[in-house]
Amino acid sequence: MDPLAIPEIVIGRLPLYLRTLDLLASQGQTVASSQELGSRLGITSTQIRKDLSYFGEFGKQGTGYDIQYLREQLRSILQVDRCWDVALVGAGDLGHALVNYADFERRGFSIAAVFDKDRQKIGRRIERFEVLDAVTLPEVIKERRVQIAIIAVPAGEAQEVADMLVNAGIKAILSYAPITVTLPEHVRVHTIDPIRGLQSMTYYLNPDQS
């Protein structure tokens, strides 16, 4: 099946299902219904069954999903049954937090190199990484064939960094910069925007209470 034939929004939900199944497995659970997954995620069970049906038949009516099997299938679909190298650009507070983020390796990713253009940061260590000069970025990325990068630089530098990453061969960017970076169509970008999350909750709050 053409991977692009499946709606992006469906693909975007699969990691949520996988994260929830990982959690249930870690608690020793072996079977889960679409109702249980749905109630944990605030998604209808119908939606979950419909999303999964794009990829095959994963559960039997009435018995629920075999958690271990569905995890393996989702990891294979999302291609995280392997470990992807990730280039991290930005060695500030956020860069430090990301290097220390324990979940990457367990969920399919490994930070391969950390870059910054700040002379004061280059050469310093963050955990097991020496911060590399951003001018070496194209070379390192090409040599290691890295396809994924994380942008953790200030907004004003994000577009320049994104252009540099794309020229070096990066195909997918996770951006923490609070701007929408403009990229060629063949490059995927996912923006982490805390304000978006906050603004989608204030809609429901009662402003008179505070």
Add this chain to the structure above:
Amino acid sequence: MDPLAIPEIVIGRLPLYLRTLDLLASQGQTVASSQELGSRLGITSTQIRKDLSYFGEFGKQGTGYDIQYLREQLRSILQVDRCWDVALVGAGDLGHALVNYADFERRGFSIAAVFDKDRQKIGRRIERFEVLDAVTLPEVIKERRVQIAIIAVPAGEAQEVADMLVNAGIKAILSYAPITVTLPEHVRVHTIDPIRGLQSMTYYLNPDQS
């Protein structure tokens, strides 16, 4: 109209529209079509018109949206035409990055206090904040009637912090912890999960290239 009558996914897209309109306005643009917004966001123009139609008539056929007017309307709908106090829990690298995140104030939020339970962090300053002992959290949140909190603590502490926040009266939580926290139904939670973003992009990558 009952706020809950509008699908959550629609509400979740409004901040994207607002962010894009803010950007266009900052570039001096005064009118935008649903096509232009759509192509910038990777959302169909039909979807955008449908989302906005829940709240009224914001554009005339053929002339596009008045950017300033639509921004004001969206800010009002999302209730970010005011400034919300936010409690930040966790004064590590991520907490530092969030305190220094310039976009909060401009987009409707103001960090009101920073908490940590680590003796080595309590009393230290991060920019204009003195890090407060987490045991004072209920008191401070109640006194200032804060309704929104950000969790920037390790996964293992997130549920405990979330429970404490809810007991103190918090109604909306933005969580950076890579676990799904369990909360009462009346409390909204939005999880920032970088792996989710990465995993939804690897689906489209060619693993043989790297």
